[in-house]
Amino acid sequence: MQQVKGVISRAKNAPVELVTINIPAPGPGEAVVKVQACGVCHTDLHYKQGGIGDEYPYLLGHEAAGIVEAVGEGVTGVAPGDFVILNWRAVCGECRACKRGRPWYCFNTYNATQKMTLEDGTELSPALGIGAFAEKTLVHAGQCTKVDPDARPAAAGLLGCGVMAGLGAAINTGGVGRGDSVAVIGCGGVGTAAIVGSALAGAAKIIAVDLDDRKLEQARSLGATHTVNSKERDAVEAIRELTDGNGADVVIEAVGRPETYTQAFYARDLAGTVVLVGVPTPDMQLELPLLDVFGRGGSLKSSWYGDCLPTRDFPMLIDLYQQGRLDLDAFVSEEIGIGDIEAAFEKMHRGDVLRSVVIVDDVDEHAASPSTPAGARA
Known part of the structure; x- marks a missing residue:
C-alpha cells in the first residue's frame, strides 16, 4: 500500500478536490502505473456533474500515459519500466464478441479487482475504470498498452480516449x-x-x-x-x-x-x-x-471508443505520430498542473481548448492539504 495525491469528485457538481489516496500493491492481473500526463476530457466533467452515475466519490481522469511501476501475479504483457497508454477497453477474450473475432466490441472488459481508497477507507470509483488525475493509479494490466517510449506523454495519452474515439x-x-x-x-x-x-x-x-x-x-x-x-x-x-x-x-x-x-x-x-x-x-x-x-x-x-482495439491501434498510431504523419501535438492546447483541473473544465465548456493536459509531477506535500479544492492555491 502506498499513498499519493489524486483529484476526486466527492458529490454532484461539487468542486473537485486534491486529496491523499491509498493505492494497493497490484494483485493478480493488475498493474500500478506512475502517471505522467492525463487529458481533461468531457467524460470527466460528466462524472462530476452526475451525468454518468452516482457512485461518488469518483477518482477522475482516464486519458493518460505513464510508466508501469509494478505488476501483479500472472502479468506478462507489460513489465515495470514500460511506457504505456491507459485504455478503458481491456478485452476479455472470452465473451461472445471476442469469440466471434470482434474484440473491439468486447462486452466484458477488465478493470482492477482491488479498490483505491481515501485515507479513511472510503472506496473510490475510478473514471472509466482508470482514475488518472493522480500521481499513480491501479488498473488491470490489460488496460496498459505498451508503445514507443520516445513519444511525448502529453500527446500519446490522448489516444486513451477522445482522439482515438x-x-x-x-x-x-x-x-x-x-x-x-x-x-x-x-x-x-x-x-x-x-x-x-x-x-x-x-x-x-x-x-x-x-x-x-x-x-x-x-x-x-x-x-x-x-x-x-x-x-x-x-x-x-x-x-x-x-x-x-x-x-x-x-x-x-x-x-x-x-x-x-x-x-x-x-x-x-x-x-x-x-x-x-x-x-x-x-x-x-x-x-x-x-x-x-x-x-x-x-x-x-x-x-x-472508435471501435478500437488498443493493442492493434495505439502502437500503429504512435508510429504515425513519430513519423510526423499524425499531429497529436495539435490537440494539446495547454499543459497544466494537477491543481488546475477546475479551471480546465471551464475552458472546455467555453470551447477555448481542444485539450488541456495535466502534467503529473510529484505533488508537493505542501501544495495542497488533503481537502484543498483542486484549482485553489495554497
Missing part, C-alpha cells in the same frame, strides 16, 4: 476510404480527430460543421477541405451543396444531440453512413420518420 469513428466505424466525402458535425476534440482520421484515410472532401469559427479554423488546419458555420447556414443544405446535391458518403455526429443527429441523417447520401460518436444524455429522445430510415438505406452506426 474520433480517429476510430472515421476509420474503423465509418469505414472512410479514398475519394469519399465526409461531413463532421461538431469540431471539439473528438470531431477534430474524426477530421484527422478522414484525412489519413484519403477522403477527398472533408466538411467541418460547427457554431464556432475558432473551431472551424482549427479543423481546416488539420485536414478539413470545407467549413460550415451552422449559425449562419443550414448545415444540411450546405453539405448537400458541397457534394453535388447528394449528401456526404459518411457523416460523423460528434455532438450527441437529437438536433445534430437529425442533421447528420439528412446530410448523408443515399446508402451513406451516419456515425454517432457524440455521447447523448439519458433523457434525450430521437424521432425520425420510419419511411425515411427505410427509403434512404445505408447504415446508422454508433461508435464505441
Whole structure:
C-alpha cells in the first residue's frame, strides 16, 4: 500500500478536490502505473456533474500515459519500466464478441479487482475504470498498452480516449476510404480527430460543421477541405451543396444531440453512413420518420471508443505520430498542473481548448492539504 495525491469528485457538481489516496500493491492481473500526463476530457466533467452515475466519490481522469511501476501475479504483457497508454477497453477474450473475432466490441472488459481508497477507507470509483488525475493509479494490466517510449506523454495519452474515439469513428466505424466525402458535425476534440482520421484515410472532401469559427479554423488546419458555420447556414443544405446535391458518403455526429443527429441523417447520401460518436444524455429522445430510415438505406452506426482495439491501434498510431504523419501535438492546447483541473473544465465548456493536459509531477506535500479544492492555491 502506498499513498499519493489524486483529484476526486466527492458529490454532484461539487468542486473537485486534491486529496491523499491509498493505492494497493497490484494483485493478480493488475498493474500500478506512475502517471505522467492525463487529458481533461468531457467524460470527466460528466462524472462530476452526475451525468454518468452516482457512485461518488469518483477518482477522475482516464486519458493518460505513464510508466508501469509494478505488476501483479500472472502479468506478462507489460513489465515495470514500460511506457504505456491507459485504455478503458481491456478485452476479455472470452465473451461472445471476442469469440466471434470482434474484440473491439468486447462486452466484458477488465478493470482492477482491488479498490483505491481515501485515507479513511472510503472506496473510490475510478473514471472509466482508470482514475488518472493522480500521481499513480491501479488498473488491470490489460488496460496498459505498451508503445514507443520516445513519444511525448502529453500527446500519446490522448489516444486513451477522445482522439482515438474520433480517429476510430472515421476509420474503423465509418469505414472512410479514398475519394469519399465526409461531413463532421461538431469540431471539439473528438470531431477534430474524426477530421484527422478522414484525412489519413484519403477522403477527398472533408466538411467541418460547427457554431464556432475558432473551431472551424482549427479543423481546416488539420485536414478539413470545407467549413460550415451552422449559425449562419443550414448545415444540411450546405453539405448537400458541397457534394453535388447528394449528401456526404459518411457523416460523423460528434455532438450527441437529437438536433445534430437529425442533421447528420439528412446530410448523408443515399446508402451513406451516419456515425454517432457524440455521447447523448439519458433523457434525450430521437424521432425520425420510419419511411425515411427505410427509403434512404445505408447504415446508422454508433461508435464505441472508435471501435478500437488498443493493442492493434495505439502502437500503429504512435508510429504515425513519430513519423510526423499524425499531429497529436495539435490537440494539446495547454499543459497544466494537477491543481488546475477546475479551471480546465471551464475552458472546455467555453470551447477555448481542444485539450488541456495535466502534467503529473510529484505533488508537493505542501501544495495542497488533503481537502484543498483542486484549482485553489495554497
